[in-house]
Amino acid sequence: MLRAGCRAALPRRPPGSEGLKQTPLDALHRARGGRMVPFAGWTLPLHYGQGHLQSHLHTRRHCSLFDVSHMLQTLVYGRDRVRFMESLVVGDIAELKPGQGTLTLLTNERGGIMDDLIVTNTSEDHLYVVSNAACADKDLAILRDRAAQLQATGSDVHLEVSDNALLALQGPSMARVLQAGLSDDLAKLSFMNSITTTVFGVPGCRVTRCGYTGEDGVEISVPAARAVELAEQLLGVPDVWLAGLAARDSLRLEAGLCLYGNDIDETVTPAEAGLMWTLGKRRRVAMDFPGAAVIMAQVKEKPRRRRVGLTSVGPAIRPHMAILGPEGRPVGTVTSGCPSPCLGKNIAMGYVEAAHSRAGTELTVEVRKKQHPAVITKMPFVPTQYYMAK
Numbered sequence: 001m002l003r004a005g006c007r008a009a010l011p012r013r014p015p016g017s018e019g020l021k022q023t024p025l026d027a028l029h030r031a032r033g034g035r036m037v038p039f040a041g042w043t044l045p046l047h048y049g050q051g052h053l054q055s056h057l058h059t060r061r062h063c064s065l066f067d068v069s070h071m072l073q074t075l076v077y078g079r080d081r082v083r084f085m086e087s088l089v090v091g092d093i094a095e096l097k098p099g100q101g102t103l104t105l106l107t108n109e110r111g112g113i114m115d116d117l118i119v120t121n122t123s124e125d126h127l128y129v130v131s132n133a134a135c136a137d138k139d140l141a142i143l144r145d146r147a148a149q150l151q152a153t154g155s156d157v158h159l160e161v162s163d164n165a166l167l168a169l170q171g172p173s174m175a176r177v178l179q180a181g182l183s184d185d186l187a188k189l190s191f192m193n194s195i196t197t198t199v200f201g202v203p204g205c206r207v208t209r210c211g212y213t214g215e216d217g218v219e220i221s222v223p224a225a226r227a228v229e230l231a232e233q234l235l236g237v238p239d240v241w242l243a244g245l246a247a248r249d250s251l252r253l254e255a256g257l258c259l260y261g262n263d264i265d266e267t268v269t270p271a272e273a274g275l276m277w278t279l280g281k282r283r284r285v286a287m288d289f290p291g292a293a294v295i296m297a298q299v300k301e302k303p304r305r306r307r308v309g310l311t312s313v314g315p316a317i318r319p320h321m322a323i324l325g326p327e328g329r330p331v332g333t334v335t336s337g338c339p340s341p342c343l344g345k346n347i348a349m350g351y352v353e354a355a356h357s358r359a360g361t362e363l364t365v366e367v368r369k370k371q372h373p374a375v376i377t378k379m380p381f382v383p384t385q386y387y388m389a390k
Contacts, residue, residue, distance in 0.1 A: 023069035024165045024227040032242055040133035042070040045244035052246040056341045059213055059251055060382075063171035064243035065234055068212075070133035071166050073221060074143060077126045078157035084150055085119060085127055088142065090270065090289045092280025096121035101128075101192045101208060105270055105278050106139065111291030111298070112266035113273065115139050116258065120194045120208060128194070128206065130166070130219075132260045164206075165227035170217030170251075172385065173239045178207075178218060181233065190389040191216075200233040202226045212248060214255025214384040250338050253347060256309060256379025262319060263307065263335045263349050271298035272351065273307045305332065306357040309381060310348040312374040315367040317348040322366040323374070331356050334365065340381060347381045348374070 020043040029036065034045030044067065047055060058064055076085060085093045091104030101120030105113050115135040120128040131139040140161070147157050169178060179186045181200035189195060194208040204223055211217030222230050234240050249259070258264045264273050269291070276299060283289055287296060310317065317337035325331040332352030340347045348365070356363060359378045364371040 021070070023067050024224045025067045025069065025167075025231055028228050028231060029067065029242070034242070034244060037245070039245060040070060040136075042133060044070060045242070047244045047246045048242050050241065052244075052250070053341050055241060055243045055247040056250050058241050059171045059215065059243055059247060060342060061172070062239045062241070063169060063173040063177055063237075064241050064247065065231060066168040066170065066212075066243050066248055067165075067231075068168050068219065069165040069224075069227070072129075072131040072133065072136035072139060073162040073164055073166060074129040074131065074140070075126050075160040075162055076129060076143075076157065077160065078155070080150060080155040080157045081127050082121075084147060084155070084157040085129075086283070086289065087150075088146055088290065089117065089119065090279045090283055090295075091119065092282050093119055093121065093127070095280065095282070098123040099194050101194055101210070103192075103278055105275060106142065107270070107289060107291040107295070108266060109290050109294075110266075111269040111271075111294030113260075113264045113268055113270065113275075114142065114266055116260060116264065116275075118192075118208075118210065122194065122196070122206075124196065128221075134261055162221065163224055164221045165224045167220045167222060167227065167231060167234075168211050168213075168217060169220065169234060169240070170211045170213040170215045170243075172216060174215070174217050175387070177234065177237050177240055180237075182207075188389055189387075191386040200230055202230045205230070209387060212255075212257060213251040214257070214380055214382060214386075215251075216385050216387045249336075250341060253336050253338055253349065254340055254342055254380065254382040255384055256349070256381060258307075258349075259336055268307075268351075269295050269298055269303070271295055272303045272305055302354060304354055305351045306354050307335075308332075308350060308352055308357050309377045309379040310334070310337075310346075310350060310363075310365065310374045311343075311377045311381070312346045312348070312365060312372055314346070314372045315370075317346050317365050317367065317374065323350055323352055324364045324366060324371060325353075325356055326363075328364075328371070331363065342382050347377075349379070352376070 323332035337348030
């Protein structure tokens with residue numbers, strides 16, 4: 001734990017951080033050299049003393065701890081909780097076994113993606129929903145409005161917003177590090193499955209085998225009052241480094257994972273984004289989710305644009321850069337991009353006209369008014385290492 005007397009030695013808050021929310025680990029980040037920046041209404045670490053590149057590679061080779069407490073965690077109770085959730089998202093929540101979760105999409109009546117969520121059917125008679133921080137206020141308003149509508153017709157559903165911290169432990173040595181503090185057998189916990197357990201002496205933690213890096217990892221929802229205690233237990237293992245927003249972004253891009261607000265938003269449909277796998281078969285037939293008519297029509301007629309991966313050499317590809325076809329005509333736009341620490345070349349994600357979306361298609365990207373070759377590349381750029389129990 002941080003000593004009470006160390007507060008005066010912490011780095012000064014960055015300019016413009018007034019009014020931003022802080023996670024329970026804020027003082028720990030500052031004490032350990034985190035460069036704090038504003039993000040989605042919070043102050044969070046961008047990186048630490050070892051820098052972004054080393055942090056990224058350490059996660060791929062060993063294990064890193066990310067503070068993702070800015071994410072919204074909502075608990076949904078009541079006998080009609082599944083019907084409530086399925087009235088808002090595209091996934092088949094009813095088919096989830098106890099302890100099983102799924103990535104799903106919150107859609108609007110135009111088929112646009114309002115947010116991407118992880119919904120878990122817990123063994124404790126409630127749904128556990130994790131939403132993006134940038135969408136937290138919007139999502140909570142949607143959830144509360146829909147709950148009120150159903151309650152008015154006699155349905156049994158109610159919401160509780162959790163104030164737990166959320167820690168993500170990610171990397172190939174995660175299982176060895178975490179197992180030392182668990183009485184449960186981590187080898188029995190598959191990707192996208194969840195248990196409530198005691199972690200390094202901290203009871204009441206929800207451990208979900210998932211993450212945003214493409215590596216084997218867990219997210220641990222921990223009571224806020226004991227979050228620092230747990231973080232310091234994990235950081236006491238030499239293999240575990242703290243990692244910040246910069247590494248989180250480059251890791252997720254190598255894994256081909258979308259960033260809400262960049263790669264998906266309310267103007268993008270699941271068909272365009274290549275996320276139709278999130279729609280349950282039963283839901284496709286029933287067409288009982290927001291925007292179903294628009295989305296299923298796109299599936300039948302084929303979307304006019306598609307989300308694709310791009311690789312290139314030369315100057316880094318960044319969001320909003322134009323993607324050009326063989327004749328120099330704009331055919332799309334970059335939504336995410338960075339140099340890949342693992343591959344030694346530039347990687348990017350963006351949307352192009354469907355005719356130019358096939359893997360191997362040679363295009364160009366306009367960087368500072370100059371055109372540079374780029375190739376449509378299958379994602380993930382770096383193979384994922386999600387764990388499936390035998």
